[in-house]
Amino acid sequence: MLQINRLKRTFNNNQAGFQNINFSVDKGEIIGILGTSGCGKSTLLRVLSGLDSNYEGKISSNDGKSNIGMMFQEPRLLPWLSVKDNISFGLEKEERKSNKYQTYLDLVGLTGFDNHYPKDLSGGMAQRTAIARALITDPEVLLLDEPFSALDAFTKMQLQDLLLSIWQKKQTTMLLVTHDIDEALYLCDRIFILKGQPGEVFAEVTVEKPKPRTRGDAYLSKQKAHILNLLNVEKKAAGDEQ
Amino acid sequence: MISETQKWKAGDRAAAAKLSSPKGLFKKGRGIVLGSILPVVLLIAWELAAKAGLLAPHLLPAPSVILEKIISMYRDGSLFGHVSITLTRVFLGFAIGTAAAVVIGAVVGYAKTAEQLLDPLFQAVRSIPSLAWVPLFILWMGIGEPSKISLIAVGVFFPVYLNIVAGIQGVDRKLIEVGKIYQLSPFQLTKRIILPAALPSFITGMRSGLGLGWMFVVAAELMGASEGLGYLLVVGQNTYSPDTVIASILLFALLGKVTDSVLKWIEYRSLKWQDSISNQA
Numbered sequence: 327m328l329q330i331n332r333l334k335r336t337f338n339n340n341q342a343g344f345q346n347i348n349f350s351v352d353k354g355e356i357i358g359i360l361g362t363s364g365c366g367k368s369t370l371l372r373v374l375s376g377l378d379s380n381y382e383g384k385i386s387s388n389d390g391k392s393n394i395g396m397m398f399q400e401p402r403l404l405p406w407l408s409v410k411d412n413i414s415f416g417l418e419k420e421e422r423k424s425n426k427y428q429t430y431l432d433l434v435g436l437t438g439f440d441n442h443y444p445k446d447l448s449g450g451m452a453q454r455t456a457i458a459r460a461l462i463t464d465p466e467v468l469l470l471d472e473p474f475s476a477l478d479a480f481t482k483m484q485l486q487d488l489l490l491s492i493w494q495k496k497q498t499t500m501l502l503v504t505h506d507i508d509e510a511l512y513l514c515d516r517i518f519i520l521k522g523q524p525g526e527v528f529a530e531v532t533v534e535k536p537k538p539r540t541r542g543d544a545y546l547s548k549q550k551a552h553i554l555n556l557l558n559v560e561k562k563a564a565g566d567e568q
Numbered sequence: 569m570i571s572e573t574q575k576w577k578a579g580d581r582a583a584a585a586k587l588s589s590p591k592g593l594f595k596k597g598r599g600i601v602l603g604s605i606l607p608v609v610l611l612i613a614w615e616l617a618a619k620a621g622l623l624a625p626h627l628l629p630a631p632s633v634i635l636e637k638i639i640s641m642y643r644d645g646s647l648f649g650h651v652s653i654t655l656t657r658v659f660l661g662f663a664i665g666t667a668a669a670v671v672i673g674a675v676v677g678y679a680k681t682a683e684q685l686l687d688p689l690f691q692a693v694r695s696i697p698s699l700a701w702v703p704l705f706i707l708w709m710g711i712g713e714p715s716k717i718s719l720i721a722v723g724v725f726f727p728v729y730l731n732i733v734a735g736i737q738g739v740d741r742k743l744i745e746v747g748k749i750y751q752l753s754p755f756q757l758t759k760r761i762i763l764p765a766a767l768p769s770f771i772t773g774m775r776s777g778l779g780l781g782w783m784f785v786v787a788a789e790l791m792g793a794s795e796g797l798g799y800l801l802v803v804g805q806n807t808y809s810p811d812t813v814i815a816s817i818l819l820f821a822l823l824g825k826v827t828d829s830v831l832k833w834i835e836y837r838s839l840k841w842q843d844s845i846s847n848q849a
Contacts, residue, residue, distance in 0.1 A: 398745075
């Protein structure tokens with residue numbers, strides 16, 4: 327439902343960004359994009375979300391103009407809006423007044439927090455609100471830019487499970503950028519590994535195991551070792567890190 | 569997986585908020601009491617010193633004399649006339665100055681070209697001392713109301729303008745991106761993200777603008793007026809009656825404080841969402 331052909335966006339005389347990216351995403355798939363920092367993975371999401379339009383190549387989706395939801399590393403809630411108004415932010419004017427938000431508020435487990443302001447929320451609750459805001463417009467593709475990387479380990483696991491439960495209910499297509507290999511293996515069906523500067527797809531890893539998976543599963547550990555090997559992280563750390 | 573404790577916490581917080589309201593009232597009352605100690609002590613000391621003959625009555629009359637003066641002005645009806653004309657001037661000047669600042673400030677803050685085009689001029693005009701405008705405005709518009717109101721509007725304009733521009737330019741790019749994800753038009757982006765985000769500094773600008781408005785109304789009324797608190801100052805000076813002068817100074821203080829409190833209240837109401845020290849429960 328989403329095809330990407332020879333996509334390229336580079337900065338600083340082709341020293342950063344990404345190039346030659348080709349892949350397609352099927353409906354209901356969770357795709358992971360994994361890479362060390364500086365390989366252009368966040369830039370890729372910015373291009374796909376429409377925030378950056380200076381790209382070359384082609385992005386096409388089945389039904390022309392695709393409806394995209396985006397979650398950032400930070401919740402990016404509007405501090406002057408209550409939780410319910412933040413969730414309703416992306417809706418059209420008439421719908422914003424309705425109580426459509428309630429379903430999504432319950433979905434992310436924030437029942438009763440309708441009228442709280444972002445300043446009263448913990449990091450995890452704020453990110454839950456951001457998930458609800460991204461979902462309420464019923465996006466065909468949900469883009470997630472390291473959505474849980476700023477959270478503590480426990481909240482992170484809770485929210486990964488929340489994301490999975492939402493996926494099971496709604497079959498939302500997701501594109502998850504992350505630098506956390508465990509997270510990618512736990513959530514994704516296919517993982518693209520980006521490498522180089524500018525980044526290119528270096529390998530594609532398919533995770534056969536059906537979801538939900540068990541953390542620390544032997545198959546996942548084997549895949550993790552494989553990915554670490556592909557990324558060449560250990561050797562690089564021993565040498566000089568860029 | 570969303571734990572029961574979190575739901576419980578929500579209910580608990582609501583209960584806590586209810587409980588804290590009488591406590592909040594007490595806190596507020598305490599603030600008022602603490603704030604009034606010094607003025608009351610000073611007033612009593614002043615009154616006692618005047619009664620004891622330590623202060624010359626033709627230079628600094630007792631507070632009771634001044635109060636009598638205000639009451640007598642109230643009785644003969646002149647108080648209302650002076651206060652209302654001064655308030656009207658400040659209000660009109662403030663409204664015109666703020667409106668102009670919002671429009672121009674929004675354009676300058678939003679469009680880089682407009683900033684490059686207009687901002688240097690405004691910065692230069694801003695450095696002209698306000699009183700230097702008085703002769704020019706009187707030449708242009710006579711000594712009637714237009715020149716006074718224009719002077720006040722000029723005074724109010726600059727602090728509001730500067731704060732709006734700074735507020736808009738300081739809006740977090742990350743929040744603007746949220747609007748862009750939802751494909752908001754520039755107008756919607758301004759209305760739904762940029763203006764609310766710039767509101768705190770806009771209100772700060774309005775408050776300092778209002779302070780300047782009160783300063784400028786005195787200047788305008790000193791120059792030539794037949795009514796108003798500033799005019800009372802001149803009358804008091806010419807008729808050698810310090811009670812009139814001090815009475816109008818006190819009225820200025822009172823009105824300035826009241827109007828600022830109104831803005832402060834609006835600020836409190838509209839900025840409850842801010843995560844600041846003053847908003848901590």
